[in-house]
Amino acid sequence: MSTLSKGFAGRVRAPKAGKAKGALLVVDDETSIAESIADLFRREYIVYTASNATDAYASVVDHDVSVVISDQRMPQETGAELLSRVALYNPSITRILLTGFADIGAVIQAVNSGQIYYYLAKPWSDDELHLVVDKAFEHNGLLRERDQLIEQLRAANTGLEGQVAERTRELQARTEELENSNRLISELARKDPLTGLSNRRHLDELFAMEVERSARHKLSLSVIIADVDHFKKVNDTHGHAVGDMVLVGVAKILESGKRPYDMTGRFGGEEFVVLLPETRGEDAMVVAERLRTALQEAAIAGFTGTVTASFGVASLLSGEDSLGLFAKADGALYRAKENGRNRVEF
Ligand SMILES: [Mg+2]
Structure with missing residues (x-):
């Protein structure tokens, strides 16, 4: 058995190595025709040959074929x-049909349905065939380039989407951090760091706002000032750490003893304020008395003795401002201290 016939028996004839521009598959049941066509292109391309459609299809699947040229009959x-199957397998493979005039109807149908790129009617000249195959490779090269570009674009796009998503997540995290720190700053600006109650600055704001609101809507407004009795002695005897625990304890009792809509704050030192919107003097007195009792009876964490406070209560009169109201409450507090402490004065 010759090398040539052995090659055909083994399905596909192997191509010669060379500076090929792509792979061409030549299919013809007449092996001499397939060979003569193949010989025309071996210098430029990798050329496979096959003598039937089954072997040809297997060759397409096995090799990276750019152009298939096939006999019709x-x-x-x-x-x-065969070419329509090849088109289904990989539409980028450029397909050329060789045909006799008798088959022209079937061929035109194949061209129209997009199954083949070109057809050559017998008899063809080698020049003509060369031209068609070169054009086919050129066409195929463009198709492959296009497919590569699309693939690159798709990959770049996927990467870009990933980057955008990543950046969006980062941005959201940053925004959240910023919001949290803004919230913290605003809280710190309003809160007494020791007790967590409103600080003097925030109290002044609340005070001014409530006075204005009450004046405009002709609502009553009361204020309680509480001052821890003998606080200096607690500090002097037990130290400032214990003094701080006493202040924290007093704040907790005021906070839990007030009504939900009342506002509490630490005015400074051992002085606390409760603001009671829409509350008349006698009702504020009841609240103050309840707070005084609660404090006297409470056990304060970190301190063994009893803690009491003196309370001054005042109510807003029409035309009065926050300073006036506060001065009245302060006066009442002074009297509570004068009259023996641990008591409420109006
Ligand atoms: Mg034939």
Whole structure:
């Protein structure tokens, strides 16, 4: 058995190595025709040959073929049928049909349905064939380039989407951090760091706002000032750490003893304020008395003795401002201290 016939028996004839521009598959049931066509292109391309559609299709699957040139008339499967299968397998493979005039109807149908790129009617000249195959490779090169570009674009796009998503997550995290720190700053600006109650600055704001609101809507407004009794002695005897625990304890009792809509704050030192919107003097007195009792009876964490406070209560009169109201409450507090402490004065 010769090398040539052995090659055909083994399905596909192997191509010669060279500076190829791509792979061409030549299919013809007449092996001499397939060979003569193949010989025309071996210098430029990698060339495979096959003598039937089954082997040809296997070759397409096995090798990276750019162009298939197939005879139309073959036993079993026709060239048009083979090329239509090839198109389904990989539409980027450029397909050329070789045909006699008798088959022209089937060929035109194949061209129109997009199954083949070009057809050559017998008899063809080598020059003509060369031209068509070169054009086919050129066309195929463009198709492959296009597919590569699309693939690159798709990959770049996927990468870009990932980057955008990543940046969006970062931005959201940053925004959240910023919001949290803004909230913290605003809280710190309003809160007494020791007790967590409103600080003097925030109290002044609340005070001014409530006085104005009450004046405008002709609502009553009361204020309680509480001052821890003998606080200096607590500090002197037990130290400032214990003094701080006493202040924290007093704040907790005021906070839990007030009504939900009352506002509490630490005015400074051992002085606390409760603001009671829409509350008349006698009702504020009841609240103050309840707070005084609660404090006297409470056990304060970190301190063994009893803690009491003196309370001054005042109510807003029409035309009065926050300073006036506060001065009245302060006066009442002074009297509570004068009259023996641990008591409420109006
Ligand atoms: Mg034939």
